[in-house]
Amino acid sequence: MKAKKELEDKGYLVARAMASSRKIGNIYITKYNDFFHVFDLIAVKDNEVRLIQVTSGSGLSSHKKKILDNFPYVFDSVVSVEIWYYYKMGRVWKYKILYLKRGEWLESKL
Secondary structure (H helix, E strand, O other), X not given: OHHHHHHHHOOOEEEEOEEEEEEEOOEEEXXXXXXXXXXXXXXXXXXXXXXXXXXXXXXXXXXXXHHHHHOOOOOOOOEEEEEEEEEEEOOEEEEEEEEEEXXXXXXXXX
């Protein structure tokens, strides 16, 4: 996962949600068991904790709603709640980071 590697390259200790899989007929189905039913990654560095949902394509608004519905906690400084949204421009994958601050989604300046 690109987000996990980027965070690790910046010195974060990163935990990824565990995957579970099962076989249905001849097909294996893999499901990730998100942290708090919302987050894919938890990244920790120094006195900072980042709770991150990673997504791509459509569905950004549903991920925003999922976080607001399932994780109603507000943090002032040490913990950040984020969505890393990957999208394709031409043949290149880019991303933006959205931060939840006091119930409002703010876009980062990369």
